[in-house]
Amino acid sequence: MKPSITALLAGLLVAVGLAAPARAQSQPDLGDIGLQLYQRANSPGALERMRKDLINAPEAYLVSVEQPGVLVLPNKRRVRVPAMRYNVALHLLEARDSTGSHVWPPGSLDGFYLGQGADARHFRTYMVRDGSTRREFVEVLTRDDNAFLVLAVLHHYVHDDAQYDPVLQTQTRPARTEIGQVVVAGPGIKPQEPLRAVSLNQREVPRLFGTRAPQVEAYAAKEHLSYTDLAQVLRMVEYYNLQGK
Secondary structure (H helix, E strand, O other): OOOOHHHHHHHHHHHHHHHHHHHHHOOHHHHHHHHHHHHHHHEEEEEEHHHHHHOOOOOEEEEOOOOOEEEOOOOOOOEEEEEEEOOOOOOOOEEEEEOEEEOOOOOOOEEEEOOOOOOOOOEEEEEEEOOOEEEEEEEOOOOOOOOOOEEEEEEEEEEEEEEEEOOOOOOEEEOOOEEEEEEEEOOOOOOOEEEEEEOOOOHHHHHHHHHHHHHHHHHHOOOOOOOHHHHHHHHHHHHHHHHHO
């Protein structure tokens, strides 16, 4: 029988409790931090606020239907889950198994896979700097988790209310709700350094490659790659990673 999410959490709580005295004088590890974040997100008050917020944002999911997936715990242990959805508006992964529903905020997991097989989408917790610096789930596009340079997408929820002419009271712009994207990049081997927003153009993209920029630009020219197309910029990043530091 596969362990449930609840059983795995119980095991982690015991492990953290047993190890706590030896770490009393040191910084908390990722498992401690992840458990604290998970417990706060799943407190009755937090769940009640989430339910109220969901009434106002039913379309806030990256994929509206539940999908099977895999949780990657802070200790890298993987847990298969039959039903998951990522709520972009609330920055929460919702996971459901036979024991009930659970929510996971950024930092409570190393990451997760949404979907199955070759079509599974891979997300990881990273520090992201885009105006402010914060933990976020980002969708990783590069093949290697520990690549020298990671290229990823930060999904964000956008909602604008309808606008009306103040005199005529006629609608001048309809309400708009969508999931937007910000392309981010940074070193995968230094997770303490945040990923940063990148504009896809011929001025900014080569800056990602440092002293190897001329080499990557020559490759891009040879392959007729566009600096404004995300899939083609990903090819440049993968080429750069193959060359080493």
